[in-house]
Amino acid sequence: MINNAIAEKIKSDRESLKDYGYGVPYSGIFTKINAVEAFTDTNDMSEAQVEQQIYIPNSETKSVIGPKGSHINEIRQFTACNIKVQADSEVEGDMRMVTLKGTQRQLHKAVYMIRNIARVL
Numbered sequence: 001m002i003n004n005a006i007a008e009k010i011k012s013d014r015e016s017l018k019d020y021g022y023g024v025p026y027s028g029i030f031t032k033i034n035a036v037e038a039f040t041d042t043n044d045m046s047e048a049q050v051e052q053q054i055y056i057p058n059s060e061t062k063s064v065i066g067p068k069g070s071h072i073n074e075i076r077q078f079t080a081c082n083i084k085v086q087a088d089s090e091v092e093g094d095m096r097m098v099t100l101k102g103t104q105r106q107l108h109k110a111v112y113m114i115r116n117i118a119r120v121l
Contacts, residue, residue, distance in 0.1 A: 027078035029071060030113060032120040039112055044104040052107050055095040060118040061085065064098070071117060081110040 033039070056064060065072045065085060076083050081102035090097075098114060100107050 027074055027113075029074050029117060029120075030078055030109075033113060033116045036120050037112075037116045039109070042105055042108040044108070046104055048103065049101060050104060050107065051099065051101045052111070054098050054100070054111055054114065056098055056114060058091065058094055058096050061096055063118040064114055075110055075113050075117075079106045079110040079113070081106040083110060083114075 030039070063071065066074075072083060072085065075081070079102065081100050083101075084099045086097040086099075100110050102110070
């Protein structure tokens with residue numbers, strides 16, 4: 001049932017997709033996530049670069065990184081955000097740190113994608 005809803009949403013988004021202001025007009029991952037969890041953009045248009053750290057469950061790391069880094073690279077390209085996922089050798093416990101650098105708007109979209117990617121892939 002969710003797969004049909006996702007397929008319909010993707011089809012609809014492809015027909016009306018516009019550039020979200022990040023220099024890359026289309027992201028398949030963003031479209032899939034947005035079909036399940038609607039994205040609300042931020043009003044912060046500041047160009048100041050900031051750093052943010054978030055934590056994801058180790059069990060979701062494969063979904064975030066993707067085969068040969070394809071998911072994390074698509075997120076980087078779509079959001080223009082610098083993203084570093086903590087290496088296996090540095091992880092202690094069940095959570096893994098992800099460090100993001102960019103504008104508030106870039107971080108907002110990247111965090112949204114990272115936090116929701118495991119739900120749709």
